[in-house]
Amino acid sequence: MKALEVTGINFSYGLPTGKVNNTSNGTGQEYVLKDFSLSVISGQFHALLGPNGAGKTTLMRIITGQLMVKSGAVKIYGSQMSDQNALRSIGYAPQPISLYPTLTAKENLRFFGTMAGLSEGEIIERSENVLEETGLSSYALKYVNTYSGGMLRRLNLAVALLHSPKLLLLDEPTVGVDPQSRNHIYQTLAKLNESGVTILLSTHIMEDAQRLCSRVTLVDQGKDIFSGDMAGIDNLEKFFLEKTGHGLRDE
C-alpha cells in the first residue's frame, strides 16, 4: 500500500526570474518543482536527498498541506491532501524549530496534541511516552527557551510523534545537534520504523541515510533524478555527487 503518493506536481513561489525557459511556467516565474512525482510504500524508511535549493523543503511543505499546488496531487494513504484523514495520518517535524519558546515542553505537547484531535487522557499518556522516547522526561516542565539545541530538536520530533502518525515527514531533523542527540534521534526513528511507521527523511547526512533508509529519491532543480532501492548503492555520497555534480549550489 502506498503511504504517500505525489503525482505530477508543478510549483513556483511566484518570484520572477526575468527569463523564460523550460523550467519556467510561462510567466517568467521559475518552478521549484516541475512535474514531480514520488511514491513511498507503507512501512518504508525513505530518504529524500538533494543539494541545497533542490526543492526538498518545498516538497515537504506541499505534502503537509502548507503550500497549495495548481496541478498534480498529493495522497496520504489514499486520502487527498488536505483532507482531515490525510492530515491525521501525518506527523511533521519541520526543519526550523517550530515550538513555542515561552511554553513548557508539556504545554507545547498539550497544544499540538489538542490540534491533532487527541483527548485529554490521550495527550497525558502520549506526552509521557514521547518525552521518554526522546529523553526529555525530566525537562517536561521547563520552558522551551531554556533548552539546548539538541533538546529542541528532540522536542520538535516529539511533537511530530505525539499523535502516533502513520507517516512521519522529517525535514533535516538532526541539523545542528551533537552526535549524541543525533544518535538518539535516529535510534528512536529506527524503532518507530520497526513498529510500522512510514518515514520520509530529508537529510544531508549521507551515511545516516544509507544506514537507516531502504529506499532513496534524489531531487535536483525541482526534478526527481533518481528513485530506487538503497541496497543497490555502494557509496551514497559518491553516488549523490555523481548524480548532482560537484559544483557549489546557491540556496
Add this chain to the structure above:
Amino acid sequence: MNNFNKFKELIRKELLILLRDRQTILLLFLMPVALIFFMSVALEGVWTDKVTGRKIQMVVENESDAPKANLLAEKIKSNKLIQHVDRPQGMDNDQIFERGKVQAIVTIPQGFDEGEKPVEIYFDPVIDAGYKIAARSLLTSLTVEVVMGIDNLETVIAGLIIEKKKPNMDFPSPLQQTVPAYAIFAMFFIAIPMSIGFLKEKNDGTLQRLFTYPVNANLIVLGKIIPYYLINLTQFVLMLLVGVYVMSHIISFSFQLGNHPWHMLPVTLVVAAATTGFGVLVAALARTPEQSSTLAATGAILMGVFGGVMVPHVVMPLAMKKMAMISPMYWAHQAYLDIFLRDAAFGTILPKLIVLTLFAGMCFYIAGRRIKWM
C-alpha cells in the same frame, strides 16, 4: 466538541504566551494606569474651575495711600482665591516670574482714587489664556466693588446669572477625560503584541506547523484574534476600576459613570473590535516583528495625538478639532464622554459606533487581502 476543544486550546496558548511576557503586561496594563495618574494631575487646570480650582499667587503693590486704593489692596489680599506674596527684595517683574512662584503682579498706582490711572496687572507670560481670563475677571469684580461701592458683587451677580447643570453632576474632573482616553490608548497598543506574536509564529514556523494539523483555518484566525479581544475588554474594565476606586482616592478627583453606564458595554465591545482590527492590519502590513512594533506604536501615538487623547479635544483649535475626526480614537473617546459626561441617549452614541465598526471592518478587510500565512 473537538473543534471547541481546539478553539479553547488556541486561546489558552495565546493567553499563556501573552501573560508570560512581562514587557507586554507593563505596556498594556501599567502604562495606562501611570498615564491616567500623571496626566490627570497634569491636566487638572484644563478641567477645574480656573479660579476656584487653585489659588492665584499674586504680588499686590499699592503705590497710593488713598482710601479706595487701600480698600482694593485689602480686598485683593484677603480674597480667599488669592495668595498674597511679598515682592522679593531687589527683584524686578521678570525675575519674579522666572522663579515661577507668582502668576500675577498687581500695581495700584497713584491717582487710582481719582480715576486718573487704572490698576495694572502683569501676568507670568507662560500661564494659559483661560487662567489669565479667570484671574482678570476676579480682579475686575474686586475693582468694580471698590469703585462702585458695592459690598459683594458676587452675590449681586448670583442673583442675575445662575449656572444650571444636571443633578449629581460635579464639574468634570480630569479623570473623566484621562480614564477613557488612556484606556482607549492602551487598547490600541494591543496591536504591538498581537502583530509581533503573529509574525514571530510565522517566522519560526509554528504557524505553518499548525496548518499541518486537522484544524479549520477560520478557527486558527479566531484563535489569534479572540484572546486579544478579551485582553482589550479586561484592559477597559481594569482602567475603569482604577478610575473609580483607586485614582479617586489617590488624587482626590471624582470619576462619575453617568446615568447610563450600561452604554459602556456596546461601546467597549465595538472599540475592542476596532483595536483588534488595527492589530490584525499591522500584522498583515509588517514583515518583521521590529517593523510591526514601530508601525503599531507610531500609529497608536498619532491616533492619540489627533484623537484628543494626548491633547484634550476641547483645547484644540478648530482646524485640529476637524482633523481629529480621522482618528478612530476620537470617535471612541467621544462615545465614552457621551456616557460619562453628557448622559447622552444611545441614539447619540450610535453614529460613533458605526464609524468605529466601519474602521474595524476596513482593517479586517485589508488585512484579509494582504495577510500572508506562509
